[in-house]
Amino acid sequence: MSIKSAVVLFSGGLDSTTVLAWALREGYACYALSFDYGQRHRQELDCAREIAAAFGVVRHAVVEFDLKQFGGSALTDEIEVPKSKSAEGIGTDIPVTYVPARNTIFLSFALAWAETLQITEIFIGVNAMDYSGYPDCRPAFIHAFEQMANLATKAGVQEFKPFRIQAPLMHLGKAEIIRLGTSLGVDYGQTMSCYDPIADGRPCGQCDACWLRAKGFSEAGVVDPLASSESVITRR
Amino acid sequence: MSIKSAVVLFSGGLDSTTVLAWALREGYACYALSFDYGQRHRQELDCAREIAAAFGVVRHAVVEFDLKQFGGSALTDEIEVPKSKSAEGIGTDIPVTYVPARNTIFLSFALAWAETLQITEIFIGVNAMDYSGYPDCRPAFIHAFEQMANLATKAGVQEFKPFRIQAPLMHLGKAEIIRLGTSLGVDYGQTMSCYDPIADGRPCGQCDACWLRAKGFSEAGVVDPLASSESVITRR
Numbered sequence: 001m002s003i004k005s006a007v008v009l010f011s012g013g014l015d016s017t018t019v020l021a022w023a024l025r026e027g028y029a030c031y032a033l034s035f036d037y038g039q040r041h042r043q044e045l046d047c048a049r050e051i052a053a054a055f056g057v058v059r060h061a062v063v064e065f066d067l068k069q070f071g072g073s074a075l076t077d078e079i080e081v082p083k084s085k086s087a088e089g090i091g092t093d094i095p096v097t098y099v100p101a102r103n104t105i106f107l108s109f110a111l112a113w114a115e116t117l118q119i120t121e122i123f124i125g126v127n128a129m130d131y132s133g134y135p136d137c138r139p140a141f142i143h144a145f146e147q148m149a150n151l152a153t154k155a156g157v158q159e160f161k162p163f164r165i166q167a168p169l170m171h172l173g174k175a176e177i178i179r180l181g182t183s184l185g186v187d188y189g190q191t192m193s194c195y196d197p198i199a200d201g202r203p204c205g206q207c208d209a210c211w212l213r214a215k216g217f218s219e220a221g222v223v224d225p226l227a228s229s230e231s232v233i234t235r236r
Numbered sequence: 237m238s239i240k241s242a243v244v245l246f247s248g249g250l251d252s253t254t255v256l257a258w259a260l261r262e263g264y265a266c267y268a269l270s271f272d273y274g275q276r277h278r279q280e281l282d283c284a285r286e287i288a289a290a291f292g293v294v295r296h297a298v299v300e301f302d303l304k305q306f307g308g309s310a311l312t313d314e315i316e317v318p319k320s321k322s323a324e325g326i327g328t329d330i331p332v333t334y335v336p337a338r339n340t341i342f343l344s345f346a347l348a349w350a351e352t353l354q355i356t357e358i359f360i361g362v363n364a365m366d367y368s369g370y371p372d373c374r375p376a377f378i379h380a381f382e383q384m385a386n387l388a389t390k391a392g393v394q395e396f397k398p399f400r401i402q403a404p405l406m407h408l409g410k411a412e413i414i415r416l417g418t419s420l421g422v423d424y425g426q427t428m429s430c431y432d433p434i435a436d437g438r439p440c441g442q443c444d445a446c447w448l449r450a451k452g453f454s455e456a457g458v459v460d461p462l463a464s465s466e467s468v469i470t471r472r
Contacts, residue, residue: 065301072352094390101348104388108344109301112337116308136388144384151377152340154330 005029005058006121006166007114009106012048014213015125015169017191018181020055022168023123025184031117032060033110037102038068038076043201047192054190063109073099074195081196083206087215090208091133097195097208103136107145111163115153120161123168130174130216132208142167174216182222189225202226241265241294242357242402243350245342248284250449251361251405253427254417256291258404259359261420267353268296269346273338274304274312279437283428290426299345309335310431317432319442323451326444327369333431333444339372343381347399351389356397358385359404366410366452368444378403410452418458425461438462 006028010016023030032055034048045062052060071077074096081097084090103126110122126137135141146165149155155162169177181188193213194203203210203226217224242264246252259266268291270284281298288296307313310332317333320326339362346358362373371377382401385391391398405413417424429449430439439446439462453460 061305063301063305065299067348069297069299070349070352094393098390099348100351100390101344101385101388104347104384105341105344108337108341111340112303112335113306115336116306135390135393138387141384141387144380144387148340148377148380148384149337151374151380152337152372154334154336154371158330 003029004121005031005117005119006123007031007033007110007117007119008057008123009110009125010034010048010052010060011125012044012046012051012192013125013209014174014181014188014191014193014216015127015177017051017125017186017188018177018184019123019125019168020051020057021181021184021186024055028121030055030057031113031119032057033106033113034060034062035106035109036062036064037105038066040075040081041192041195041197043197044192047190051190061113067099067102067105070100073097075099081204081207083204084208084211085206087211090211091131094133094135095208097132098134101136103134103141104145107149107165111149111153114163115155120155120163121166122163123166125169126167127169127172127174127177129172130212132212139167139170142170173219174212175219178216178220178222182220187225239265240357241267241353241355242359243267243269243346243353243355244293244359245346245361246270246284246288246296247361248280248282248287248428249361249445250410250417250424250427250429250452251363251413253287253361253422253424254413254420255359255361255404256287256293257417257420257422260291264357266291266293267349267355268293269342269349270296270298271342271345272298272300273341274302276311276317277428277431277433279433280428283426287426297349303335303338303341306336309333311335317440317443319440320444320447321442323447326447327367330369330371331444333368334370337372339370339377340381343385343401347385347389350399351391356391356399357402358399359402361405362403363405363408363410363413365408366448368448375403375406378406409455410448411455414452414456414458418456423461
């Protein structure tokens with residue numbers, strides 16, 4: 001593939017939408033990749049489809065598999081998503097919303113698609129600042145995955161350019177991510193962060209993801225378009 | 237989990253069936269994991285189900301996803317499986333039956349299940365001797381995956397025992413694998429190796445997998461139960 005292209009892991013959330021906007025601004029033709037894996041907050045896929053279409057990606061693929069059959073996470077199992085009264089303490093321990101090996105699985109599919117398309121660049125929206133403390137969001141993991149990827153594939157034995165796992169948000173706080181996305185024209189009203197949305201799709205306002213999002217918008221001095229609507233966040 | 241347990245990647249083929257028999261003989265309670273990924277030789281899953289039941293694994297899970305949507309391999313796409321007249325040259329180049337990042341994806345799901353079950357041992361039947369030349373069958377890949385796995389998971393940040401990717405067949409030739417399996421009581425008549433079985437499920441006798449299998453049985457001085465039946469292999 002001669003034009004500059006990238007596979008972008010894309011959940012429809014705040015972080016991955018910012019990464020997608022960033023990659024497009026950098027001139028990449030983007031192949032967005034989402035997963036329908038039995039997540040509680042499956043509505044994020046509707047957001048992903050709308051944003052992918054609005055952004056004009058080359059292709060948006062949704063891979064389906066069922067992580068519910070393994071369980072072990074509040075996002076895929078009959079375990080309650082923890083709610084709290086503030087952002088205090090988030091990221092200090094690995095919470096029950098951690099999905100075992102999720103980013104490893106997501107990156108593995110991205111690698112498969114990238115190798116098929118002969119694309120070397122893979123983008124992921126992880127960050128290790130304002131995050132939930134998941135082990136597969138840390139720089140050491142991303143680096144180890146990249147090394148493994150280059151041994152797993154034809155790149156490892158033939159003369160291809162190596163794969164690169166790009167995580168441009170890794171060292172940004174949530175407020176910086178929001179400022180970056182805003183400067184790129186992202187409409188955060190289209191994104192979804194909540195782990196446990198209420199029946200009509202509005203965010204719960206009390207899970208880790210909602211708190212990190214609210215804290216980020218507050219620190220960025222930007223109004224969250226979701227909060228300015230009829231969402232629960234406005235009433236917390 | 238206090239008893240000795242393992243997640244075993246298990247396709248229903250000759251190699252992974254030998255690994256499963258080996259792990260059971262070593263005293264592991266085995267969780268067998270297969271994949272329905274859009275493979276051309278989907279009949280291998282019927283073999284896997286029968287063998288898993290006969291061996292008395294704790295659980296046999298089949299994860300479904302569609303790698304056809306990515307394509308790029310003769311095993312998942314409209315690309316013909318190459319046929320040849322001998323085993324000459326197999327493994328010297330990466331053939332079109334290579335499925336991009338397949339073992340990375342398989343091991344990622346094994347890691348997810350193992351972490352959920354709090355099992356540290358993951359078995360895979362790769363070998364780098366009589367093989368098709370796939371990059372994700374080599375020791376360097378297995379080692380890199382293991383390192384990545386221990387950074388991807390709670391094991392990387394908490395005081396868990398690290399994950400181990402065990403590939404007991406890595407340095408065995410196909411004949412040695414067959415002798416090992418025979419000594420463990422494996423009925424190879426239940427297994428399936430062919431990449432491109434003919435309509436009634438019999439092996440084609442001419443793909444790489446059939447040739448490597450035939451060569452292995454011949455060198456081991458053992459009769460392949462599949463070849464002694466009405467299979468095409470007997471008529472090559």
